[in-house]
Amino acid sequence: MTTYTGLLQHIETVLANDSTPEAAAHRSAIATCTQLLDMGYPEDDPIIAKYREGIRGGILTPIVTLYAHTPGFPTAWRDPEL
Numbered sequence: 001m002t003t004y005t006g007l008l009q010h011i012e013t014v015l016a017n018d019s020t021p022e023a024a025a026h027r028s029a030i031a032t033c034t035q036l037l038d039m040g041y042p043e044d045d046p047i048i049a050k051y052r053e054g055i056r057g058g059i060l061t062p063i064v065t066l067y068a069h070t071p072g073f074p075t076a077w078r079d080p081e082l
Contacts, residue, residue: 003076004034014070026063033059
């Protein structure tokens with residue numbers, strides 16, 4: 001399981017009973033990012049590295065910040081380098 005998949009599973013668990021539009025948007029954004037980041041692109045490709053950096057910094061990091069306090073939050077996401 002990648003760190004992205006672990007994050008997605010955690011957010012889905014945390015938001016399981018939340019039917020608000022915001023929760024749906026967060027689940028959808030993380031699911032889409034997970035699919036994009038886990039597509040098997042080469043890690044050493046500079047264009048892909050920028051792509052990953054944009055997804056992490058522009059989409060995932062702000063959402064992760066909202067849920068970092070929840071019990072069971074994936075420890076891999078506590079590292080600011082991810």
